[in-house]
Amino acid sequence: MMQMKASHAQQGVQAHGGAWSRLLSELSRRWFLIGIFLAITLAKTYPSIGAKGGPLKPEVTVRYIAVSLIFFNSGLSLNTDDLAKAVRHYQLHIFIQCFTLVLIPLVVSLLVRLLALSMLVADIYLVGLRVVSCMPPPVSSAVILTKSVGGNEAAAVFNSVFGSFLGIVVTPILLLVLVGPLHTLLSCSPCMHACT
Numbered sequence: 001m002m003q004m005k006a007s008h009a010q011q012g013v014q015a016h017g018g019a020w021s022r023l024l025s026e027l028s029r030r031w032f033l034i035g036i037f038l039a040i041t042l043a044k045t046y047p048s049i050g051a052k053g054g055p056l057k058p059e060v061t062v063r064y065i066a067v068s069l070i071f072f073n074s075g076l077s078l079n080t081d082d083l084a085k086a087v088r089h090y091q092l093h094i095f096i097q098c099f100t101l102v103l104i105p106l107v108v109s110l111l112v113r114l115l116a117l118s119m120l121v122a123d124i125y126l127v128g129l130r131v132v133s134c135m136p137p138p139v140s141s142a143v144i145l146t147k148s149v150g151g152n153e154a155a156a157v158f159n160s161v162f163g164s165f166l167g168i169v170v171t172p173i174l175l176l177v178l179v180g181p182l183h184t185l186l187s188c189s190p191c192m193h194a195c196t
Contacts, residue, residue: 032145033148071139077147086154086158105174105178107133108133112126131175137163142156
């Protein structure tokens, strides 16, 4: 009887230890998403730390240092053969660029029209949604997220850079077509209404 109780206690400790190791394994696999959640929580709790002129100096650290470090790290970890192979996957690049610079702006434009009909959202926010949908994806986050899920990092780097260069031409055209001329954009601005 005593031996049976000891056996059950030992199994309970092993099961408990197994659960902890599985939990730690899962947390280590999802470190990036957990880090994003913690960063958002800290930013909400202590916004002055990351504000312009705050201790983190985001006007310098984010603009120059962080993006440079992300690409430096990607460059160190990328094999040049992998990058050369990634460049040759033209169907992937066409899909990604069309998804980003055609499909997303069209879907958001339809969403904006539905929201405009509901009259639940102010016009300036709807214009903002359209403007953001016309932008190419942020370079650093596309590479980091692809790397964190074990995706094709070389293809992500190529498409981020290619999308940024393509966005120089495509984004103004999309803005003109989906948002309209500058005077239309300014006419719904709260600043313009306050000035007139």
